[in-house]
Amino acid sequence: MSTDSPDRPEIPRPLGEIAQGPSAFEQFLDRNQKNLVALTILLALAVAAWVIYHGVANSKERSAGAELAKAEDVTALRNLVRDHAGTAAAESAQVLLAERQWTEGEKDAAIATLEAFISANPKHPARPSAQASLGSKFQAQGKTAEARKLFEQIVADPAARFMEPYALLALGDISKASGDTKAAEESYKKAKTEFPASSFANIINKRLSLLKAQLPVEIAPPPPVVAPATPAAPAAPTAPTAPTAPTAPTAPTAPGAP
Known part of the structure; x- marks a missing residue:
């Protein structure tokens, strides 16, 4: 078998990748x-x-x-x-x-x-x-769906109890990454309560502390100021009425006319 000791496990790392920053x-x-x-x-x-x-x-x-x-x-x-x-x-x-x-x-x-x-x-x-x-x-x-299924199988299996704290930790991480902080907290708390002496205890406690840390509260921006309604333009003055033309005088009636 490899000369590597179980106490110093080799951490998997990908080979043959072009270095363009961390993969x-x-x-x-x-x-x-x-x-x-x-x-x-x-x-x-x-x-x-x-x-x-x-x-x-x-x-x-x-x-x-x-x-x-x-x-x-x-x-x-x-x-x-x-x-x-x-x-x-x-x-x-x-x-x-x-x-x-x-x-x-x-x-x-x-x-x-x-x-x-x-x-x-x-x-x-x-x-x-x-x-x-x-x-x-x-x-x-x-592939979080596939990972979640496997970790849930471990948690549900009495024969796999020695791996359950790791599975709960992983499930908490998956839930947290998806934004479900409530489910993440439940997984971390279960691992902490049921396996207080596990080799993952310190990591689980740190996860809980980070999860409980309150982020700065975002203050909703004030509602936009509604601009006052533009006053209606004044009505144009009424044009003066043209004067009525004078009536022509009636011609006098000639004397003796019937």
Whole structure:
């Protein structure tokens, strides 16, 4: 297996990108680095627990376990999954393979690997961790609907309780990003109340503090001043009436005229 210690997990970062400022994935890592560190540790512990649980029941398991201990790259892990199908080591290698694929920029392949593992291994102890890992990857890609569905499945599953504080934290972040601060607060508070000693407790407390911080109250602008009505123009003076022409005098009647 890789010489990386579970206590110093490797944070996934995309490869082959042209540096034009921080990518969306890098910004996601900046916001969620501590979350992903803790998630990686939990994932490694779950995988290790499964291998230890099965132990070395037979020579096939011993051989697969030995290869898993030496596998350090995508090729080695992929070969292990193919050549030792059905062993506990091969099942666990799928989860580790997905993480390595994601680290090396094979994001679609990583998601497909996790989806296949979750579908084929519903009872595997690492299944909740794999769901959380898949949810975080969808979240990094901006696929919040897919991420929310996975985190809600974790919260509803009693067997996934050890991953529930992380799932609640992620659900709170998704709700906050969508502007639903009420739902975000409910998720954070549930995580704080039910899991006060979790490795995510400090992060959850900070999220709540930021959520409760009152933003400056915006004062509505005063209504626009209504301009006074323009007075009506004065009526034009009435033109003087033309004088009536004088009536011509009547001619006098001649004397003797009838």
